[in-house]
Amino acid sequence: MSKLKIAVQKSGRLHDDSMKILKEIGISVDNGKDQLKASARNFPLEVFYLRNGDIPQYLRDGVVDAAIIGENVLIEKGDDINIVEKLGFSKCRVSIAVPKASKVKSLKDLEQKRIATSYPNTVNYFLDLAGIKANLHIINGSVEIAPNIGLADGICDIVSSGSTLFKNGLKEIEVLLKSEAVLATSPRISAENQTIINKIQFRLKSVLKGRENKYVLLNAPNEKLDRIVEILPGMNSPTILPLVQKGWSSLHSVINKNDFWNVIDELKASGAEGILVCPIENMVL
Ligand SMILES: Nc1ncnc2c1ncn2[C@@H]1O[C@H](COP(=O)(O)OP(=O)(O)OP(=O)(O)O)[C@@H](O)[C@H]1O
Numbered sequence: 001m002s003k004l005k006i007a008v009q010k011s012g013r014l015h016d017d018s019m020k021i022l023k024e025i026g027i028s029v030d031n032g033k034d035q036l037k038a039s040a041r042n043f044p045l046e047v048f049y050l051r052n053g054d055i056p057q058y059l060r061d062g063v064v065d066a067a068i069i070g071e072n073v074l075i076e077k078g079d080d081i082n083i084v085e086k087l088g089f090s091k092c093r094v095s096i097a098v099p100k101a102s103k104v105k106s107l108k109d110l111e112q113k114r115i116a117t118s119y120p121n122t123v124n125y126f127l128d129l130a131g132i133k134a135n136l137h138i139i140n141g142s143v144e145i146a147p148n149i150g151l152a153d154g155i156c157d158i159v160s161s162g163s164t165l166f167k168n169g170l171k172e173i174e175v176l177l178k179s180e181a182v183l184a185t186s187p188r189i190s191a192e193n194q195t196i197i198n199k200i201q202f203r204l205k206s207v208l209k210g211r212e213n214k215y216v217l218l219n220a221p222n223e224k225l226d227r228i229v230e231i232l233p234g235m236n237s238p239t240i241l242p243l244v245q246k247g248w249s250s251l252h253s254v255i256n257k258n259d260f261w262n263v264i265d266e267l268k269a270s271g272a273e274g275i276l277v278c279p280i281e282n283m284v285l
Pocket residue numbers: 009010011012013014050051052053054069070071072073090091092158159160161179180181
């Protein structure tokens with residue numbers, strides 16, 4: 001039986017969450033700190049632990065069939081690679097930043113300026129769109145230091161909290177793109193391995209949907225139930241079961257985790273008691 005070869009970052013920001021999501025979809029693999037390859041124990045899958053930046057080439061060549069990778073790296077190096085599913089972790093943006101005192105306010109002001117970056121294709125794409133010509137200095141790390149040492153007038157790099165920019169006296173002037181970890185596939189994937197990816201995608205959707213929602217249980221007097229049902233924007237009609245205590249019922253519903261905090265006060269004011277909110281592991285739709 002064919003095994004799907006999937007690349008996961010060997011170490012770095014994507015590694016732990018990538019292994020965690022594989023585990024959450026029921027695939028057990030040895031963690032790769034000291035090894036480059038591992039087989040799943042209960043699924044036709046082989047994991048290759050690789051550098052994030054090398055993965056687009058491996059996908060293109062068909063050396064691996066699929067990968068968990070930062071979307072920003074695919075935009076930079078893999079525009080022919082298919083994104084199957086966004087995974088909701090390692091969220092960041094790729095932005096242009098300049099020293100706080102700089103007069104550069106937008107892409108337009110970068111004409112003939114020096115920009116340090118590890119993302120030359122991305123920067124060039126956006127500069128071309130804006131009709132701007134600038135000089136790129138390609139460096140592989142510590143990009144934020146470049147303006148301070150006189151190497152560049154601005155930078156293009158990953159921003160998340162913004163603290164690295166802040167510590168280096170830089171301000172973000174333009175967000176070029178937003179990124180998160182994604183499941184991507186090789187253009188050379190076989191039909192047989194595509195069916196394995198389809199299974200993985202189905203499981204991922206169930207886990208990701210579960211993460212977005214909470215299972216809510218509460219008790220309420222029967223005469224208050226209609227109002228409470230109105231407040232709860234449930235997936236389907238909620239389940240209502242009678243309690244031993246006469247005139248009271250227990251109500252169960254699935255609710256978006258963000259919506260829950262918006263309605264909690266109203267639920268209490270409408271007579272809901274003993275409210276329990278539980279995580280959902282999987283939501284199969
Ligand atoms: N500060 C951050 N916050 C959130 N996500 C980030 C951040 N920095 C990077 N990422 C995301 O995580 C990915 C991996 O980043 P990391 O710094 O671990 O590796 P790398 O140096 O890009 O890759 P390599 O594995 O090739 O050494 C990036 O491509 C990006 O998608």
